[in-house]
Amino acid sequence: MAFSCEADRLPPPTGLSYEWLDNFTINISWQKPITKVDHCDILYEVQQGEDMRFRTESTNITKTCMTEELDSTGCKYTIRTVGKELKCDRTESEAVTIPIDTRVPRAELVKDFKCVIYPRKMNCSWIPVNPSLNLTVHYRFNEVKEGYKLPLKSCEELYSNGKRNGCYLKDAFTNQDIYMLVRSEAGQTTFKAFYVFPSPKMNITEEGNHLKLTWTRPEHGKSCSWKYEVCYRECNGPRECRNFTAEEEPLLVPYNKRCLYEFEYKATISNYCSKIPSDSTEALTYGTNAPPDGTLTVVAIVIPVILCVCVILSCYCFRRHRAIICPVIPDPSAIFKEMIMNGNKELKAKSNLYTPVPEPIEPCKVTLVPENSVLQQNS
Template sequence: AGRPIWGMTLQVLISGEVLSKSLIGTETQPPVTNLSVSVENLCTIIWTWNPPEGASPNCSLSYFSHFGNKQDKKIAPETHRSKEVPLNERICLQVGSQCSTNESEKPSILVEKCISPPEGDPESAVTELQCIWHNLSYMKCSWLPGNNTSPDTNYTLYYWHSSLGKILQCENIYSEGQRIGCSFNLKDSSLEQGSVQIMVKDNAGKIRPSFNVVPLSSYVKPDPPDIKNLSFKNDGLYVEWKNPENFESKCLLYQLEINNSHTICYKDTCFKVKEIKCQSSEFYFTSKDRICFMVPSILPDTLNTVRIRARTSKFCYEDNNLWSNWSRAMSIGKKTNSTLYITVLLIIPVIIAVAIIALLLYLKRLKIIIFPPIPDPGKIFKEMFGDQNDDTLHWKKYDIYEKQTKEETDSVVLIENLNQTAP
């Protein structure tokens, strides 16, 4: 049995704790002995026990075992059992002996052995620990810091899988916003049915370690496909692309997007492409990693932009709905004249403005015709009486002023004449 890497002492319940008793007379088998538990690698728990003492010689012993939640029941002749599980919670195994593999037969007294999670404050452990296997080439694990942790905590990630002879440490620690992560190479075809055991802790040993077991049949994210060719024929658009490396066509589902609006799907939300051969002379590739698909009712009179993405199918992996990124976009068709397009965009607002002004002027004139202004009677009487009196006074003042001016002028002239006649 290997020693846990976090250097803690396992907390195990006392062996031989009786949980239940079945009364089936003198033929009841005695309980198993020396039940013990240990941890190997990072997340592999192993229980071992010895056959019961004083068992009937005519009994072909089998052992009935299940975990504390009464799940994963098993009846087998082996005197050991293992489970690959994250060690974040308390895990218990109950074992009893019986004389057959018949599940209906009641076993002996059940003996339980438990393993507790590692020591430390549960609030200090990292949260949302998740790992994704990218393109069957490398794995990226990321997490959020625990609540009771210092911002300058230095984290370390350890990993193990069946192809490794020992536990390795991940070196490529990085940060993405609030999340912290690490990536490591993982490219081995023999691993697709196995799992990777993960543990995250700090270098100082102040936080509680956190564990994860990642099945390699799930959490697989392929790279985006690579579009190789586009062609029009028979009122349809032929799209050819190359599969992402390390994947076969039968293991992928595809989603095709045209002009950011039309999504073509087939089965399970998206179409599953088989080995379709394009009916076009422009496609010369026959390699098994190249796929061709015809999208109907796409005409070449407009510019069409195509991109594609993929995810794993349930025929090869568990359906986890992890889509790849979109591929680079490729366009085909007639490109719209940008000069004409800009001119139209400039002319349309001017036409609209002129039309609005003309409409406003027309509406104002139409309002005057339909609803002419009502005369003010007070103004009419004022013009008839008040304005005429004012004009009469004005003319009277003007006559008086004119007469005064003439009299003064005459007197001056008279004086000048007298002076001229004197001797």
């Protein structure tokens, strides 16, 4: 078995240092290893962040470093000595890391910074972290001409619409990066501008039992391929999302005329153009929340109530006038039985039949008259 020893490793680079060339650019330099390396051609492997690696024969590099990356691994550089293939049998050296710091204190001044692309200019806006601070906004294109970098420009036509502040960048295009510099008394921050296209206008029309969704593309990016994601709610129900491309048929959504629909959408340019999303949009509403049809409810409640009331009244009336509605009829068998047992038909008939009340009769008085008496005529 062979054991690797320290003598088998290449010596690391020494004297690492850095210098800020401007607010966005840093130059990192180092010296060759102190120990002389005989019969071995060496290179330097530079690792930026976690994954990005490259090799160089030079002892200095110039890179872009934004202050928003200082808290992550974006501006972390690690350098080691390596041998050229087939010309060096020694392993790579230990890694040497150089810490990077800013010339001006780093401060978080803005959030949700984005630039909407229009012909010949950009509308950049942001949300200030501390509205009481006075901010100055500058920018520079990532372009170098014969070793000369373009100077900083001031963001023009500053405005504020309440929640968001903004300004305009002239002669800005999406084929190059734009570096932003925002300053205040508390410090500064640098970052790359985030591009968005103006949101395509969505049109909503009724077509039978569906809502037809179509879009009007903005002038910038009109010839590009667009993809859409549409999310909507029906009658405050669950959120449903659908994806489609503008080249397909218009999006049809089943429509309930008694519901309020709330639409949110975002679009992305793809395929033939740079992959740039559209600006965020506010929710669009269509229709109205009408109260549900109560006819069936009324029928289902009122009719049973009326029937119950009618049944109760019918029972009450039947019970109150039961003698009239259903009179008691004597049992004929009982009458015949009594007649046979007693043998007195008249008595039984009298006791069972109707007996009229006798009418009052005045008594008649008769007086005897003697034969020799003279009849007197009463006048």
